[in-house]
Amino acid sequence: MNNPVQTLSIIIPAYNEEKTILALLQKVSEVHLVNNMQKEVVVVNDCSHDATEQLVLSYKAQHPELPLIYCKLPENKGKGAAVRLGIAQTSGNCIIIQDADLECDPQDYNALLEVFLQKNLKALYGSRFLKPKNKHSYLYFYLGGRLVTLVANVLYRQRLTDASTCYKLFEASFLKSIPLKCTGFEFCPEVTAKVAKRGIKIEEVPISYYPRSIEDGKKIKWIDGLYAIWTLLKYRFVK
């Protein structure tokens, strides 16, 4: 591997994630990246009204060894707005999106990075469906995710198994060259549409998945699946 990538920027959009944010930051800090890559963590607090802010700031103060940029939106805007603010704060060579929960395992960063560096990719997704042992929480999320992926494949000539995955890894300069407009969960379909429109076939690697329940804090709703399909159609036919 002789790719010049040296720093992975990890963007964590967080909205009322007091239950999981500390455990997540600990897991992120424990990962040793391949190729001796450095980490840069960017937590974007989406105006949470729980203890997310205090927890992140105290973690940052207690762990100066982990480069951590903390920023906050002045009002609650949604995952997409948080990710976009996060992208603007990054200085790494590549960027991964990391939910502020424990559904995906930061140890999988390396599985993604190995393929990403070896193949010199612009975009690589972690697929929860390529690991048959993974469990899936709610049938309607499972079917909705499959449907969104099917629509993305048909409209954008992709061969994805998991378009809605949280783990999306990008070359930073490439991602920054894509103008994004999303504010909510339509980040995923918008970025997939716009990457595909640049003529890129998005590759995938298997990742682990530990779904959380709505009681545990899962916030996405079935309506977001419909909105995802509308977003895919919009960028294919309208814009």
Ligand SMILES: Nc1nc2c(ncn2[C@@H]2O[C@H](COP(=O)(O)OP(=O)(O)OP(=O)(O)O)[C@@H](O)[C@H]2O)c(=O)[nH]1
């Ligand atoms: N619902 C919601 N989540 C937000 C908001 N801002 C940031 N987030 C974060 O977005 C992430 C995704 O939320 P989840 O409820 O786990 O949804 P998910 O099904 O894993 O969503 P995707 O991985 O985006 O498909 C979490 O880290 C949230 O904290 C917001 O305003 N509303």
Ligand SMILES: [Mg+2]
């Ligand atoms: Mg999640």
